[in-house]
Every structure is written in C-alpha cells, then in structure tokens.
Amino acid sequence: MRPEVQVLLSAAQNEDDPLEKAKLLNSLHKDHDVKIKDIAEQLGYSQAHVCNLTRLLRLPEMIADGYYGGSLSYTHLILLSRLRNPQDMKELYEQTLSESLSTSQLEELVRRRLYGILTKQTRIDESLRTRIERLFHDLDGDTKVTIVQTRIHGTLTVSMKGDTEKTTKIFKKIAQLQDKD
Numbered sequence: 001m002r003p004e005v006q007v008l009l010s011a012a013q014n015e016d017d018p019l020e021k022a023k024l025l026n027s028l029h030k031d032h033d034v035k036i037k038d039i040a041e042q043l044g045y046s047q048a049h050v051c052n053l054t055r056l057l058r059l060p061e062m063i064a065d066g067y068y069g070g071s072l073s074y075t076h077l078i079l080l081s082r083l084r085n086p087q088d089m090k091e092l093y094e095q096t097l098s099e100s101l102s103t104s105q106l107e108e109l110v111r112r113r114l115y116g117i118l119t120k121q122t123r124i125d126e127s128l129r130t131r132i133e134r135l136f137h138d139l140d141g142d143t144k145v146t147i148v149q150t151r152i153h154g155t156l157t158v159s160m161k162g163d164t165e166k167t168t169k170i171f172k173k174i175a176q177l178q179d180k181d
Contacts, residue, residue, distance in 0.1 A: 001042075005032050009042050018074055019064055022056040029054065055081040063093045072096065075103040079110050088113050115152050123149050132156070139173045140166075 001009075005028065012024040028034040040047045059081050066072045072080075076096060083089045092113070096106055124132075129147055136143045136158055146157040160170050 002032070005034055008032065009039070012039075013043055018053060018077065019056055019059075019067070022053045025050055026054045026057055052078055052081070058086075058089075060086050060090055060093075063089060066093060066097065073103065076106060079103060079106050082110050083113060111151065135177075136174075140170045143170065 008024055008028050012021055012028070015021040015024060025039060028039050029036060036047050036050050039045075040050045043050070056077055059077065063072070063077070063080055067074075067077055072093075080089050080093055080096075083092065092106065092109055095101065095109070099105075101109070124147070132147065133145045136145045140160060140162075142161040144159045146155075146159070148155045148157075158174075160167050162170070
C-alpha cells in the first residue's frame with residue numbers, strides 16, 4: 001500500500017471527530033482511489049459504516065455546527081445524513097432542536113421523509129405467521145415460506161422444490177385459492 005494511503009488510514013483510525021474522519025475516508029476513496037471495501041477492511045469497519053461516515057459530508061454546515069455545539073449526537077448526524085435533500089436536512093435539524101427530538105423520534109421522521117410511510121408498530125403475530133406457512137405447506141410439503149416484515153415493507157417468499165410439472169401444479173392450486181373466496 002502506498003505510504004500516503006497508509007498515513008491517511010492511520011489518521012482516520014486515530015480520528016475521534018466523525019466529520020473529520022469522514023473527510024479522511026472520502027479522500028482515501030476519491031483522491032487516492034482506494035475502494036470502500038479495502039478501507040473498511042484496513043480499519044476493521046463494515047463497508048456500511050464507512051459509507052455512513054462519508055455520507056456525513058453531505059450535511060449542511062449549520063448541522064455540523066449543531067453537533068460541535070453539543071445540540072446533536074453522532075446518531076442524530078447519521079440519521080440526518082440519510083436524507084438526500086439539504087432542505088429536508090435543515091428542516092428536520094430545526095425540528096430536532098425545537099422539540100428536543102430523541103434519535104428514535106428523528107429516525108421516524110427521516111423514514112417518513114424518505115419513504116412516505118408512517119411506521120406503526122403492528123406486526124403479524126405468530127399465529128398468523130403459522131397459518132400462512134401451513135396454508136402453503138398444505139398445498140405441497142416441499143413448499144417453504146419466508147415472511148419478512150420491516151417498518152417500511154413486507155415480503156412473502158414462497159419456494160418450492162420440483163420440476164416445472166410439479167411447480168406448475170402448485171401454482172394452479174394457489175390460483176384456485178382465490179376461486180374459493
């Protein structure tokens with residue numbers, strides 16, 4: 001590894017200020033053509049962590065000032081940097097200050113701005129999950145169901161083993177379920 005890259009990596013490793021660390025990481029990536037994967041590996045970080053840090057550079061100066069003034073935590077910075085629009089960042093920053101928002105409250109507002117979704121804490125319970133899994137298992141014993149439910153979307157994956165003849169029969173059974181209603 002080139003000596004100047006080693007110096008920057010060492011400086012980034014020893015830097016406590018997240019905004020300064022972001023500048024160093026960005027310089028490594030942009031100015032010295034070091035891949036995010038390699039930066040993360042050298043520093044013992046995940047690639048997502050490196051990206052989260054470099055994303056801090058998008059924050060308007062007033063938000064950085066708020067961090068240095070003690071009005072915001074590091075987590076507030078990370079959450080605000082998820083927004084793509086500087087105006088949205090400023091608005092939520094001001095709201096955070098005026099309402100003394102916690103990080104979880106800010107996270108909810110950021111999610112709403114990004115995805116237009118109001119998070120509700122209702123998720124499917126275990127009995128409904130079991131009923132859905134049983135429904136597909138009863139169609140064919142080799143059918144596997146995976147249900148993933150996050151705050152912003154839900155995914156139902158149905159996997160079945162078999163050749164096209166067998167899987168076509170299962171698909172037809174699934175289609176017939178609608179006819180029973």
